Amino acid sequence: GNSVTQMEGPVTLSEEAFLTINCTYTATGYPSLFWYVQYPGEGLQLLLKATKADDKGSNKGFEATYRKETTSFHLEKGSVQVSDSAVYFCALYDAGYSTLTFGKGTMLLVSP
């Protein structure tokens, strides 16, 4: 079956630090990959996506590249802000299934 593995958090950074949150996946088909963000007390919001190998998703300064050879989709941001503090979920969508498969989420805490 499909699965998504994320690095465990929390990840604690100072403002303007570089961020990497690792995500690897296992899938039987050719999935689309996503990063969702969940701010405290809110539902999930799509942050970025990539639908095929070598695609780079980007949004709000965050980037992730779909690496088929390493089955990875690591999230990066060059300079984090306090407002980026949230839980980040890596997910995949496989057309053979009808819904997303989520990782366990990684909490990011950014201090001033």
Added chain:
Amino acid sequence: GAVVSQHPSWVICKSGTSVKIECRSLDFQATTMFWYRQFPKQSLMLMATSNEGSKATYEQGVEKDKFLINHASLTLSTLTVTSAHPEDSSFYICSALGPGGLASSYNEQFFGPGTRLTVL
């Protein structure tokens, strides 16, 4: 973009009562909606898939008689937690499958803001 709303955003109820949570797609029709449950510091656990006009498909281990799902229209799905108990306290999130439909190779899910249920 597509917007999904949930109501209520939070609810507190007494043990033994039933609680209904609504999930609406505001600007698109959703033939398929999903209900998730999220425990503190955990990922989303898919509870059931709701298809308009048919019975919901429940994931293994989810009690059908306890978590009643109704998807009576293309814009509304409801989750009723029957005879709620403290262990049912959780964050419930719905999502709606985007306008692409199941035939598309890529189907984006749009998530509601969630409902915090606390059972006393």
